[in-house]
Amino acid sequence: MNTQIYAEKLQKAEETKQPIKPLTTTVPEITVDDAYAIQLHQIAIKQQQGKQIVGKKIGLTSKAMQKLFNVTEPDYGHILSDMVEVDGATISLNHLIQPKLEFEVAFVLKKDLYGPNITVEDVIEATDYIVPALEVIDSRITDWNIRFEDTVADNGSSAMVIIGGTSTKLSDVDLPHIGMNVYRNGELFDSAAAAAVMGNPLRAVAWLANKLSKYNIGLQAGEFVLAGALTAAVTIEDGDTFTAEFAHLGSVSATFR
Known part of the structure; x- marks a missing residue:
């Protein structure tokens, strides 16, 4: 299949806020490798526009x-560089289609990680510090009617990231047992522990380094990795303020208008 064509369709959907039909419907023969190829074509388009992978x-x-x-x-x-906001940011909903929010731990790397055969110990050694983070996910596919290949092609349904301002060394915490409370407009509505991410978010980062090696991609020093959501994604509505408070890691918040 011509993966470039579908990358351009998803890119146009993002720019115009006009979502498209699922690729798994229009191209039922699409494979996971095809989907990652579409994702990489999209990233190449954005890099040509001057955006950087962060x-x-x-x-x-x-x-x-x-x-x-x-x-x-x-x-x-x-x-990418234009997707990142700082703790406390007010974010416009104007360029988003059907956004939801996830609550995560981000790993900031001080060393490169190139798979295969990356272990949890390798991730610990390569991590500079961790921070709380919010990820705005969005779908360029109509009504979130997605299968696995659709979300992969659509850059993991990612849209924006809000990075917390407090950094913590891994050696200072028992990461899997870190608790989190999430507040929407000041009211507690969910809670979880970091172990919700594959038993330990470190395992998720190791998985990523090894998976990327299949496509000759690595994790580089200075980059950060969102290790995965601790709870289910929540729909964002105009005027919402969300705050995620993590034990020992601090908090991160954002307002949407």
């Missing part, structure tokens, strides 16, 4: 989500 995101880290999509592993996408 990180990666991991999605579908829970067994429940994998079962829903009938897969046995997560997926990933690229984070």
Whole structure:
């Protein structure tokens, strides 16, 4: 299949806010490798526009989500320089289509990680620090009517990232047992622990480094990795302010208008 054509269709959908039909409907023969090729074509288009790769995101880290999509592993996408906001930002909904929010831990790297055979110990050694983060996910596919190949092609359904301002060394915390409370407009509505991400977010980052090696891509020093959502994504409505408070890691918040 001509993956470039579908990359351009998704890119146009993002720019015009006019979502398209699922690729798995219009191109039923699409494979996961095709979908990652479409993703990479999109990233190349954005790089040609002057945007830089600053990180990666991991999605579908829970067994429940994998079962829903009938897969046995997560997926990933690229984070570009124009997608990143700081803690406390007010974010316009004007350029988003059907946004939702996820609550995550981000790993900031001080060393490169190139798979295969990356272990959790390798990830620990390569991590400079961790920070709380919010990920705005959005779908350029109509009504979130997606299968696994659709979200992969659509850059893991990623749209924006809000990075917390407090950095913490891995050696200072027991990461899997870090608790999180999430507030919407000041009211507690969800909670979880970091172990919700593959038992330990470190495993997710190791998985990513090894998966990327299949496509001759690595994680580079200075990049950050969103390790996966601790809870289910929540729909964003105009005027919402969300805050995620992590034990020992600090908090991160954003307002949407």
